[in-house]
Amino acid sequence: MKIVIISLLAISLHLTNSQITSGIVSDFVRTNLIGYPLIHEPKTWIFDPDVALKRRKQFVDLHGDKGEKLIERLGLGIDGNYEERLAEQRKRDEGHLGGLNAHLP
Template identity: 70%
Template sequence: MKTIILTLCLWNLLYRYTDAQSADNVPLGPIESFIRTNLIGHPVILKPQTWEFDPDIALRRRKQFIELNGDKGEKLIERIGLGIDGRDQERLLRQRQRDEGHLGGLNYFLP
């Protein structure tokens, strides 16, 4: 009796459910699904991928970046700090008033 139950349980685990629409789209059984997704890897991951990559594009865009954001990105950092809510000019004036007369905006070196 135990062998029959064990056989039925194993057969149930290994059973493939058939799809009436097409033979290509057959769902996997639980064990095969576990092995494929956890041990071997999902088929989508194993497909070869191709990407168009141009290693010289940074050299061509460097001049544009420097004009827009400054040599080391100082204008970019300043713009990020000003926010995007439309009050960037007000904040810029307050920051320049605050930093006036200081060495790069640092108060550490002043008495």
């Protein structure tokens, strides 16, 4: 606290114009000690803690239980060539379990 007081006094001594000094001091106090007025305004948020339970069924229907369909769709791209990529992926993964060869450790 002593450092703050000393720095405020030093600023006020170096500046001769009282308006500039009061402006700097008031800005310093407002920004560092009190905070901006925006911080102190009350805010209201609409919050529903059960929204995740309500939307879970929609997510599962759209993306699969653990997001398997979502991951697959992300891998297909968004350039319109998803059918060709899907065919290539199905051909690549044929005979594999989870992307790995079942015969390898």
